[in-house]
Amino acid sequence: MQHFLGTDDLTKPQIQALLDDARALKAAPQNDRLRGKRCALLFFNPSLRTRTSFQIGIADLGGTSVVLDAAGTWPIEVTPGAIMDGEAEEHVAEAARVLSTYVDLIAIRAFPKFQDWSVEREDAMLHGFVKHATVPVINMETIVHPCQELAMLLALQERHGSLEGKKLCLTWTYHPKPLNTAVANSALLAATKMGMDVTLLCPSSDYILDDKFMEAGRRFAEAEGQGLRVTHDIAEAYSGADAVYAKSWGRLDQIGLPMEQRLTPDEFRRFRVDEEKMALTNSATFSHCLPMRRNVKVTDAVADSEQSLIIQEAENRLHVQKAVLSALIGS
Amino acid sequence: MQHFLGTDDLTKPQIQALLDDARALKAAPQNDRLRGKRCALLFFNPSLRTRTSFQIGIADLGGTSVVLDAAGTWPIEVTPGAIMDGEAEEHVAEAARVLSTYVDLIAIRAFPKFQDWSVEREDAMLHGFVKHATVPVINMETIVHPCQELAMLLALQERHGSLEGKKLCLTWTYHPKPLNTAVANSALLAATKMGMDVTLLCPSSDYILDDKFMEAGRRFAEAEGQGLRVTHDIAEAYSGADAVYAKSWGRLDQIGLPMEQRLTPDEFRRFRVDEEKMALTNSATFSHCLPMRRNVKVTDAVADSEQSLIIQEAENRLHVQKAVLSALIGS
Amino acid sequence: MQHFLGTDDLTKPQIQALLDDARALKAAPQNDRLRGKRCALLFFNPSLRTRTSFQIGIADLGGTSVVLDAAGTWPIEVTPGAIMDGEAEEHVAEAARVLSTYVDLIAIRAFPKFQDWSVEREDAMLHGFVKHATVPVINMETIVHPCQELAMLLALQERHGSLEGKKLCLTWTYHPKPLNTAVANSALLAATKMGMDVTLLCPSSDYILDDKFMEAGRRFAEAEGQGLRVTHDIAEAYSGADAVYAKSWGRLDQIGLPMEQRLTPDEFRRFRVDEEKMALTNSATFSHCLPMRRNVKVTDAVADSEQSLIIQEAENRLHVQKAVLSALIGS
Numbered sequence: 002m003q004h005f006l007g008t009d010d011l012t013k014p015q016i017q018a019l020l021d022d023a024r025a026l027k028a029a030p031q032n033d034r035l036r037g038k039r040c041a042l043l044f045f046n047p048s049l050r051t052r053t054s055f056q057i058g059i060a061d062l063g064g065t066s067v068v069l070d071a072a073g074t075w076p077i078e079v080t081p082g083a084i085m086d087g088e089a090e091e092h093v094a095e096a097a098r099v100l101s102t103y104v105d106l107i108a109i110r111a112f113p114k115f116q117d118w119s120v121e122r123e124d125a126m127l128h129g130f131v132k133h134a135t136v137p138v139i140n141m142e143t144i145v146h147p148c149q150e151l152a153m154l155l156a157l158q159e160r161h162g163s164l165e166g167k168k169l170c171l172t173w174t175y176h177p178k179p180l181n182t183a184v185a186n187s188a189l190l191a192a193t194k195m196g197m198d199v200t201l202l203c204p205s206s207d208y209i210l211d212d213k214f215m216e217a218g219r220r221f222a223e224a225e226g227q228g229l230r231v232t233h234d235i236a237e238a239y240s241g242a243d244a245v246y247a248k249s250w251g252r253l254d255q256i257g258l259p260m261e262q263r264l265t266p267d268e269f270r271r272f273r274v275d276e277e278k279m280a281l282t283n284s285a286t287f288s289h290c291l292p293m294r295r296n297v298k299v300t301d302a303v304a305d306s307e308q309s310l311i312i313q314e315a316e317n318r319l320h321v322q323k324a325v326l327s328a329l330i331g332s
Numbered sequence: 333m334q335h336f337l338g339t340d341d342l343t344k345p346q347i348q349a350l351l352d353d354a355r356a357l358k359a360a361p362q363n364d365r366l367r368g369k370r371c372a373l374l375f376f377n378p379s380l381r382t383r384t385s386f387q388i389g390i391a392d393l394g395g396t397s398v399v400l401d402a403a404g405t406w407p408i409e410v411t412p413g414a415i416m417d418g419e420a421e422e423h424v425a426e427a428a429r430v431l432s433t434y435v436d437l438i439a440i441r442a443f444p445k446f447q448d449w450s451v452e453r454e455d456a457m458l459h460g461f462v463k464h465a466t467v468p469v470i471n472m473e474t475i476v477h478p479c480q481e482l483a484m485l486l487a488l489q490e491r492h493g494s495l496e497g498k499k500l501c502l503t504w505t506y507h508p509k510p511l512n513t514a515v516a517n518s519a520l521l522a523a524t525k526m527g528m529d530v531t532l533l534c535p536s537s538d539y540i541l542d543d544k545f546m547e548a549g550r551r552f553a554e555a556e557g558q559g560l561r562v563t564h565d566i567a568e569a570y571s572g573a574d575a576v577y578a579k580s581w582g583r584l585d586q587i588g589l590p591m592e593q594r595l596t597p598d599e600f601r602r603f604r605v606d607e608e609k610m611a612l613t614n615s616a617t618f619s620h621c622l623p624m625r626r627n628v629k630v631t632d633a634v635a636d637s638e639q640s641l642i643i644q645e646a647e648n649r650l651h652v653q654k655a656v657l658s659a660l661i662g663s
Numbered sequence: 664m665q666h667f668l669g670t671d672d673l674t675k676p677q678i679q680a681l682l683d684d685a686r687a688l689k690a691a692p693q694n695d696r697l698r699g700k701r702c703a704l705l706f707f708n709p710s711l712r713t714r715t716s717f718q719i720g721i722a723d724l725g726g727t728s729v730v731l732d733a734a735g736t737w738p739i740e741v742t743p744g745a746i747m748d749g750e751a752e753e754h755v756a757e758a759a760r761v762l763s764t765y766v767d768l769i770a771i772r773a774f775p776k777f778q779d780w781s782v783e784r785e786d787a788m789l790h791g792f793v794k795h796a797t798v799p800v801i802n803m804e805t806i807v808h809p810c811q812e813l814a815m816l817l818a819l820q821e822r823h824g825s826l827e828g829k830k831l832c833l834t835w836t837y838h839p840k841p842l843n844t845a846v847a848n849s850a851l852l853a854a855t856k857m858g859m860d861v862t863l864l865c866p867s868s869d870y871i872l873d874d875k876f877m878e879a880g881r882r883f884a885e886a887e888g889q890g891l892r893v894t895h896d897i898a899e900a901y902s903g904a905d906a907v908y909a910k911s912w913g914r915l916d917q918i919g920l921p922m923e924q925r926l927t928p929d930e931f932r933r934f935r936v937d938e939e940k941m942a943l944t945n946s947a948t949f950s951h952c953l954p955m956r957r958n959v960k961v962t963d964a965v966a967d968s969e970q971s972l973i974i975q976e977a978e979n980r981l982h983v984q985k986a987v988l989s990a991l992i993g994s
Contacts, residue, residue: 031368037693039719047406049422050430053398057370057434060396065722067715075709075954084958086839091711091954095973099712099953102978103719177417291430292406292422296415311426316433362699378737380753381761384729388701388765391727508748622761623737623753627746642757647764 004131004138005325008147009190009217016195020155022324023317030323034331035064039104042141045071045111045126050291051141051148054319055108062323062331067104079129093126097133106330108139112181118256122211137329139322145214146183149290149314150191151321156314157244160286165196166227170242170285173203174298175270179251179263184290186214188246193221193229201231202238204269207252235272239281247274247289247299274299279308288314335462335469336656339478340521340548347526351486353655354648361654365662366395370435373472376402376442376457381622381646382472382479386439389654393662398435410460424457428464437661439470443512449587453542468660470653476545477514480621480645481522482652487645488575491617496527497558501573501616504534505629506601510582510594515621517545519577524552524560532562533569535600538583566603570612578605578620578630605630610639619645666793666800667987670809671852671879678856682817684986685979692985696993697726701766704803707733707773707788712953712980713803713810717770720985724993729766741791755788759795768992770801774843780918784873799991801984807876808845811952811976812853813983818976819906822948827858828889832904832947835865836960837932841913841925846952848876850908851891855883861891864900866931868893869914897934901943909936909951909961936961941970950976 008016042055052068059066071077077096078089085092100107109130113121127143140147154164161167169192171185189210192199199222203209209231222229232238239245255263273296279285287303288310295301304311339347373386383399390397402408408427409420416423431438440461444452458474471478485495492498500523502516520541523530530553532541540546540562553560563569570576586594604627610616618634619641626632635642670678704717714730721728733739739758740751747754762769771792775783789805802809816826823829831854833847851872854861861884865871871893884891894900901907917925935958941947949965950972957963966973 039722041715049400049402049427053372053400053431053434056398057396060370065719067718069711069715071711078957082958082963085956086959090956092957094957095953095955095977096711098974099977100715102974103715103981291426293426294416294421295409295423295425296413297417301413312429312433315426315430319434380731380733380758384703384731384762384765387729388727391701622757624757625747625752626740626754626756627744628748632744643760643764646757646761650765 002328005147005329006127006131006138006140007145007190008150008187008194013194016151016154019151019321019324019328020158022327023151023155023320026323027320031061033063034327035059035062036332038064038106038330040064040066040106040108040326041069041100041104042066042108043069043071043110048110048141050315050318051110054322055141058319058323058326062326077126079125093129094133097130098135101135104136106137106139106326107134108141109143110141111143113144115256118253121256122213139325139329142183144183145187145190146290147187148318148322148325149184150187151325152314152317153188153246153288154191154195155317155321156288156310157286159313160310161243165225167197167243168241168283169197169199170238170245170282171199171201172238172245172247172272172274173208174247174249174272174274175265176249176294176298177265179255179265180249182210182250182253185248185250186210188248189214189218190221193218193225193227196225196227198227199229200238200242201229202235203231203233204272205233207254208250211253235278236281239278242282242285245274245279245282245285245287247287249298273297274303276300276302279303284308286310291315333659336478336660337458337462337469337471338476338521339481339518339525344525347482347485350482350652350655350659351489353658354482354486354651357654358651362392364394365658366390366393367663369395369437369661371395371397371437371439371657372400372431372435373397373439374400374402374441379441379472381649382441385650385653386472389650389657393654393657408457410456424460425464428461429466432466435467437468437470437657438465439472440474441472442474444475446587449584452587453544470656470660473514475514476518476521478518479649479653479656480515481518482656483645483648484519484577484619485522485526486648486652487619487641488617490644491641492574496556498528498574499572499614500528500530501569501576501613502530502532503569503576503578503603503605504539505578505580505603505605506596507580507625507629508596510586510596511580513541513581513584516579516581517541519579520545520549521552524549524556524558527556527558529558530560531569531573532560533566534562534564535603536564538585539581542584566609567612570609573613573616576605576610576613576616576618578618580629604628605634607631607633610634615639617641622646664990667809667991668789668793668800668802669807669852670812670849670856675856678813678816681813681983681986681990682820684989685813685817685982688985689982693723695725696989697721697724698994700726700768700992702726702728702768702770702988703731703762703766704728705731705733705769705771707771710772710803712977713772716981716984717803720981720988724985724988739788741787755791756795759792760797763797766798768799768801768988769796770803771805772803773805775806777918780915783918784875801987801991804845806845807849807852808952809849810980810984810987811846812849813987814976814979815850815908815950816853816857817979817983818950818972819948821975822972823905827887829859829905830903830945831859831861832900832907832944833861833863834900834907834909834934834936835870836909836911836934836936837927838911838956838960839927841917841927842911844872844912844915847910847912848872850910851876851880852883855880855887855889855891858887858889860889862900862904863891863893864897865893865895866934867895869916870912873915897940898943901940904944904947907936907941907944907947907949909949911960935959936965938962938964941965946970948972953977
């Protein structure tokens with residue numbers, strides 16, 4: 002593994018090896034695997050959990066981290082050959098090469114700007130760093146969020162054991178604003194790759210995820226002899242599920258419109274995860290990445306139930322990221 | 333000691349033990365008491381001294397710290413059962429529980445918003461973290477500032493020896509804007525608890541501190557056989573004082589009004605600490621927490637005099653905080 | 664060496680000793696020279712490279728660093744005796760003295776505000792810290808940028824060997840906005856002190872650097888038996904140059920005017936460094952501090968040529984700063 006850009010790049014055994022090491026690190030958190038190693042954590046967007054869990058994880062392994070808040074500096078150009086006459090003061094060619102002389106690993110968070118999905122689906126900032134850096138690169142969330150999904154997989158395995166053939170209801174849930182699709186994309190990829198039978202529930206076909214992720218998910222499901230289906234029928238999606246994973250996201254076809262035209266219709270509040278829906282499942286576990294608006298995306302009763310894995314999944318961020326760091330630069 | 337939320341929670345011998353350990357750490361600053369321990373420093377408001385002294389102090393004891401600037405993330409909901417349909421993206425229940433899985437201690441700075449004192453006097457963010465965290469919590473200033481007041485006590489003891497029966501003039505001083513009452517509240521609580529005889533000097537009865545702190549101060553003073561009195565007469569307050577502690581704060585009854593109605597009247601510039609006032613004292617020491625507007629709150633002549641403890645008190649922040657950290661999570 | 668404020672304060676052998684140590688640290692990056700030492704990095708302006716290279720460098724030497732973003736706190740007063748009735752909440756007398764009790768070294772970035780050069784050329788914030796601090800101070804860029812220029816000198820020596828008598832074309836280059844003169848000032852001082860023969864190329868006499876730096880440059884050049892000349896003729900400046908160093912800066916006489924009157928005239932785009940100009944040189948090396956607008960300040964062809972030292976110079980920031988830290992507080 003040269004970089005950690007997405008779970009779709011990895012084989013099932015590679016993912017399982019990371020999860021197994023994460024479990025070992027959860028039991029014995031501190032060691033010297035990153036002694037003498039330095040990591041730059043570059044944030045183009047704010048973070049609470051990601052930043053803390055990376056900083057603590059690197060320290061637990063004996064390494065050094067530097068947090069760079071790119072919002073505090075200047076825009077970075079990603080187009081090769083650009084005449085830099087606009088706002089950008091620096092090209093990714095320099096940013097990536099210079100950071101590579103200071104540190105042994107670069108981790109990046111760079112959300113889409115939600116202006117033009119046909120451009121943003123190429124994930125140019127991440128791939129600009131990968132192209133120019135001479136050290137490994139970790140994706141801390143761009144248009145996918147592979148760290149989150151390893152954490153999800155570990156929490157699911159801790160509760161369910163093997164995930165093969167387990168039924169996952171991956172449900173869109175209500176949020177007033179149109180959010181990034183990254184976690185939904187990654188959940189889909191990770192679950193299908195690890196052999197889950199996945200139902201994607203969303204309000205209408207307008208909410209289906211980008212073709213490249215849907216197609217990859219279908220390919221992974223097929224390889225595992227499982228299904229990936231889309232439904233807009235709540236009862237159908239929850240019925241018999243072993244696990245429910247909720248996330249809100251915005252319509253891709255509305256990216257670029259003024260925000261007032263992109264706000265989520267009130268009628269979709271009915272997708273909120275609640276006790277009635279959970280009663281249709283096979284005593285399913287529930288999870289959601291954080292942050293999570295209580296009683297808007299999910300009721301307190303579900304979030305605080307015995308079946309809720311939200312805190313366990315968030316904790317697992319620490320452990321899986323340490324496994325990724327170890328795999329990339331550990332000794 | 334499970335948490336460090338305020339000096340009023342502590343017994344006099346507990347406070348003295350912290351001060352004694354701080355003195356020992358001042359003499360021998362570096363050791364391994366926090367080896368392997370990780371601390372999250374969560375700032376909802378800006379900081380220079382607090383942040384630096386905590387980060388350095390934790391490093392001095394062999395621990396790891398992560399600074400989280402909450403202003404860079406999103407509002408956090410504190411009300412149980414809230415339907416999170418507003419600005420807040422995350423509930424303190426998740427923030428506190430997740431941080432507790434990453435770190436061994438959480439320190440918080442969360443000032444009141446100065447919108448409704450009847451609500452803000454409950455210190456909901458701090459107590460929300462205490463309720464949900466599974467690790468110790470330190471108060472880095474909310475409606476009280478106990479770290480500052482341990483630093484004040486240590487500086488006073490270093491100069492005066494025992495504080496029992498020493499006369500403290502705790503004076504309001506001029507600042508154009510209405511400031512937080514936290515340091516004044518804490519100075520009152522700490523001084524009365526440690527047996528000082530306290531006179532609170534302020535422009536009028538409108539400036540008296542919240543009843544709950546005044547009543548606690550009276551109770552502590554009585555237990556020590558000392559007094560706590562309020563006066564608006566400058567000469568009376570300074571006469572015979574052994575120590576002068578100055579701080580500016582805003583009227584509680586004006587919290588929530590537009591700022592232009594809350595600005596401090598010019599006539600109260602006469603409360604500025606100067607040489608004439610200090611001449612009335614028993615060669616009193618002078619102190620003030622930092623930052624401190626020179627020649628507005630206090631004249632250069634007083635701030636730079638031999639009797640000034642301002643730098644010594646600010647330095648002591650480092651030492652007392654290390655004592656608190658050690659008491660909570662040190663080995 | 665008590666502080667590191669500018670290369671002009673240092674003798675040629677002192678500079679060479681720092682460069683030699685930097686080269687040794689480049690070969691063997693990690694050691695214990697700063698064990699137990701704490702450094703405050705105080706930024707009044709944003710930073711990517713400086714911040715990262717200082718944090719990593721301090722960690723490489725076993726020390727601890729704290730980054731303070733002064734933009735996140737409050738304005739700091741520098742005038743002695745000021746009546747602090749304006750925006751500033753804190754005086755440099757307190758900021759510097761208190762930080763000195765927490766750390767063993769203070770590094771500062773404080774750009775001019777570009778309001779009144781007659782005031783700003785005195786570099787009051789830096790000298791305020793030097794006056795009041797009781798620990799060494801490092802200049803991380805104010806009106807000079809000595810760390811950058813050590814990095815430039817090291818990169819030049821690595822490629823050219825001895826710099827004595829080598830011809831440097833120090834050229835102004837195009838940028839739409841008027842930038843700080845710090846790097847140009849420092850390049851001039853460092854190159855003349857180390858015995859280079861320097862030609863300063865700029866669009867007109869309006870762009871000549873501050874007299875105090877021009878005079879110091881002439882003095883240093885004379886002591887080395889070399890020249891320092893100014894020209895506005897591009898061909899003359901590039902002809903026969905061994906090294907080209909480019910930087911854009913604004914006119915000192917326009918500081919304080921509204922920005923729309925200070926924008927750089929379009930006709931000066933002809934100063935952009937390109938292949939035609941480089942062809943006039945003695946196969947000169949090219950460098951520029953970062954960030955650098957590609958195809959505006961310099962063409963891709965030059966920036967990416969074999970002769971380009973931009974990444975090497977940026978990397979050297981790490982090594983020279985470690986040499987400076989070691990010289991000031993290393994064991």
